[in-house]
Amino acid sequence: MVPGIFQQASENKDEDGAAAGAHRIVYGAVDNAEKIFMDKDFDEKFSKLMDKVHIKRHDVWEVPKKVNEGEEKVNGEGEAERPKRTLCTSLETKGLRGADGRKYVLDLYKLTPLDISFIEENFTGSEDSYPHRMAFLRGECVDAFWESKLRAWVSTKLAERQKSETENPDKEIEKIDVSGFDFALNPDVFTPSQAPTTEEEKQRLKQDEDDVRACCTFLQEKLIPDLMKELSDGSGGWPVDGKSLTSTMHRNGVNVRYLAKVVELSGESPKLEAVKVQLSLSYVV
DSSP states (O other), X not given: OOTTTTOOXXXXXOTTSSBTTOOEEEEEEETTTTEEEOOHHHHHHHHHHHTTTTBOOEEEEOOOOOSSTTOOOSTTTTOOOOOEEEESSOTTOEEEEOTTSOEEEEOOSOOSOBOHHHHHHHOOXXXXXXXXXXXXXXXXXXXXXXXXXHHHHHHHHHHHHHHHHHHOXXXXXXXXXXXXXXXXXXXXXXXTTOOOOSHHHHHHHHHHHHHHHHHHHHIIIIIHHHHHHHHHHTTTOOOOSXXXXXXXXXXXXXXXXXXXXXXXXXXXXXXXXXXXXXXXXXXXX
16 A cells, blocks of 8 residues: 555635545445445546446446345436436546545456356356356457457448448548547446436436446457367467466457366367366366
8 A cells, every 4th residue: 555645634624515625536436336426537548448348438327225135236227216317437436536646546456248148158156157247348348349340330331331332432442440430348338336317317227228238248259269260270379388378368359267167068079078178177276
């Protein structure tokens, strides 16, 4: 922890009632999103960073304190209208104004959406259920999905340009400006912080959910098969221990929680026998 960041504040109060010079969260959620803050200065700085990790600006709603312990609602359905903020980060990412006058960022663990397909399949509440809902997509997976979206967008633009050239052969050929491509994911979908009230908000949330589900499908149908191909032909090297196996999976955007899936897909292939043995040892260790 940075020395001095939590030093004792003076008795003077600022405009929000906090002690002048006190450390305080000014951006993001606290107390399980019972309170969400937005600060323009932090927002401006965060927005430049979040574009690089493909996080979209999105609405979040404060979450009322649970009346019954163990109650868990997703997307805030059936609740009264709640205070809304618009953030460019996950609500779990916090901007802190330190008592030393500097700005700090906390809790960067949730920069990608939930792997909702895995959760719905494995987090069942039964005795052999996956133990929690904190199953997030990897950043490499989101990057690969974004690149696939970009390629599809460029292909569409090329087709449109080709058609235009055919219809207007004398027209000057224009370059495709990729700055016009805009795609990012909402990291807070499928959480209680989503409680839209207007039709526009509901449609926007539905699209955000569809995009995240599409990314989960991309992981299952594209990235995992690509990983299996790499393991089969050895193009990325052979994993010789748990560490190298983990690195190979992560590099391909696949979480280690998919070990059982990789074992299943290894089948009886002689080429994958060594990998299968390593996977089995990883389970034991």
